[in-house]
Structures are given as structure tokens and as C-alpha cells.
Amino acid sequence: MGCASSKQFKRRTPGYEDPNILAKETTFSVNEVEALYELYKKISNSIFKDGIIHKEEFQLALFRNSSNKNLFADRIFDLFDQKRNGVIEFGEFVRSLNIFHPDTPMTEKIAFAFRLYDLRCTGFIEREELKELVIALLNESDLFLSEEAVEQIVDQVWQTFKQADANGDGKIDPDEWKDFACKNPALLRNMTLPYLNLQKSTWARAVVM
Template sequence: MPPKTPAKAGGGSKPASSSTPASATSSAAAGTKQKGNDSSLPMEMCSNSSSEYGFQMFDADEIRRLGKRFRKLDLDNSGSLSVEEFMSLPELQQNPLVQRVIDIFDADGNGEVDFKEFIQGMSQFSVKGDKESKMRFAFRIYDMDNDGYISNGELFQVLKMMVGNNLKDTQLQQIVDKTVLFADKDEDGKISFEEFCTVVGNTDVHKKMVVDV
């Protein structure tokens, strides 16, 4: 079943019967681009943005470590990560939904992830993050047009990223139709965040959305 938008486009792949929102997800403030990837960049941005949600999820040492990781990924020292640079993150290399993750991280939609977006995105995977914020991130993976609902077509597209050619489109469509029918309690033909949580909320998917800093 699930979400919507990080740094440029995306695709991926996954197996048949396990193509559910829960199994899918678990396998799962725009800053101005600055030249010169100075080592002081992360802490400067931290001090300027300390009141923002993402920065509240990490202490000073964690921000420094994330800054070090960010600079290591930023091969051209541009102050922001391209899709290619972002995809070098070990945690994402084998994830068929990597492009969706990037799209969500890329809050301003400029095709790159700056340090503020990086911190805010990574905060969704913090051990301190609450269940609802993690569930909303998972939901957004499927909500590709960011309208607050998962349509039949969006669910098909995301699950197609996961299963690739392991299923015929007709078989995958049957799974999608059954999933929407099961989750869509108000019978409006789409899945709301509340309906998504009803189906996925009792799983441990949110517990798997944790990255060591």
C-alpha cells in the first residue's frame, strides 16, 4: 500500500505475496546551495535551525556525525547532494524505493538534497522519532502526488518498483485492487492516512525505520 515526494525521480522492485504496505515500507526547508563544503557548514546550519523539528531529533554530537557523513557523500563539495551522491548511502543502495526516499528528502523539489533537508529527512529514522512521524514518512512513499491519499494507480506504481518484472501487471493489479478494497473503509476509492495506519499500524514497520547515526 503506501507514499510521495524526495530528490529526483525513482523506481525499484520486490516480490509477490509480500507486496503489502507494511512489507513494502520496511524493505524501506530547503536551504540555499552553498559552494565550498566547509567543515563548519553543519554546525552553522544547526545553530541557525535548532528550533526546527529535524534538528531537535539529534544532539550536537549526532549533528556533527551526520555533517561528516554529508560531506563525505558530497563529492563535488557543492553543499548539496545529487541523486547519484545520495544513492551512495549504504542504507539505500539495495532499496528499490530509493528514488521515493530521495523525493521526500528533497523538500524544495530542486533535485538535490541540502544539509537541512538531509537532517530533516534523517530525523524520520531517528531512534527518538515517534511512531506517527515514521508512519507519515511511510505513507508519503506511496502518496506520490502528495494529495494526502494513496490512489489505486499510486499503489500500483510503488509496488511495481518493488516487484519489478517478478509479477505480470495483471497479477499486480489484482493485488492492488484487493489491497485498496480491504483498506478503503469509507469506500471512496483511495486510502487515507488513517486507513493506512489501520492496516499498517499494528505491524512493527516503524521500528524498522531506524538508522544508526
């Protein structure tokens, strides 16, 4: 599958990177990288047909909706868009998906989760950021509650996160988050997608074939 597939990558994929290099830099094998290319092609041509993943295509793939504003899709897209050029190229797609692989070290998952919650990119997780996430979740579920009800929910969520604030300064830094996440691994359950272990995945075999 190797040589012919590599030529296909180079000819058709914007931001092409050698599958062998991507395999060395991630948990994926060369065959798995090539399988991910098939998924990448489907997503990157779902709306704009240009072979690059735009935010609308990314949101459509995640939530089956490309038009409604979605804070989670926006945030994850921003983290995948490592070059900060408004699109996701193939190399970025593979490297970012690697975070969710079952065999990726937990320290990398913890760091990615911290960046996900650090909406304002201040280097801290704060209550107001959690409030933004709660409001986004409620809105996406078509639940529009009073400000008082929202504050009660945020308080409950923050009480859990506040346990990570070891120095009591009202915000959570990366080291505090790491210690807290190690003690509470359930916080990271969404950071592992079992089907990304492509060698064991029936999905992967179907894509490759």
C-alpha cells in the same frame, strides 16, 4: 568538539545551519548532528564534489547504484528535498533522517510513510500507486512478469491496505492510514533505523574519531 566543528560547518557546508539549532529541532544531540555531517560530506562529494547531495549521489548511497532509475530512491529524495530545489542541503538531511531515529514519535513516522506511498501527492493512497511501487520492486529485482501476474500481486497487497479504507471509497486518507498503522505497527518497521541512535552506535564513534 563544539566551537571548532561549528566553524567547520559554516565554512564548508552549503545550506549551513547551526548544529545547536538542528539539535533543538530534532531528536539528535549536537554531537550527533556533527557526526551526521561527516556522513553528509562523504555522500555529497561521492560524485560531483560540490558539497551538496544530488539525486545520483543519494541513490548511490542507498542502493550502490547511481545510474539505474529507482522509484524508491526518487521518492525518498523528493521527501528529503524539502526546499524543492533538486538537491539536499545539510539541514534537510538532518531533519529528514530524524524521521528514522528510534526516539522519533510514531505519529511523525506514520505521516512520513503516508507521504511515501502517496506517489501522486493527491492526499490519498490508491491502488494504482501501490501498483507502481510493485512494478518498480519487480523491475529492480529483474523480475518481468505478465500483466496478469502483476495484477494478482497488486491485488494481494491492496487487500492488506484496503483494510485501512474505513469509509469504503476505494482510497486511503491520512486519518485512515494513521488508524491502520497504529493497529499494524509492522507496516512501519522500515521507518526506524537503530543505528541512528548515535550515542549507542559503534558507527557513530568511528565517524567522529
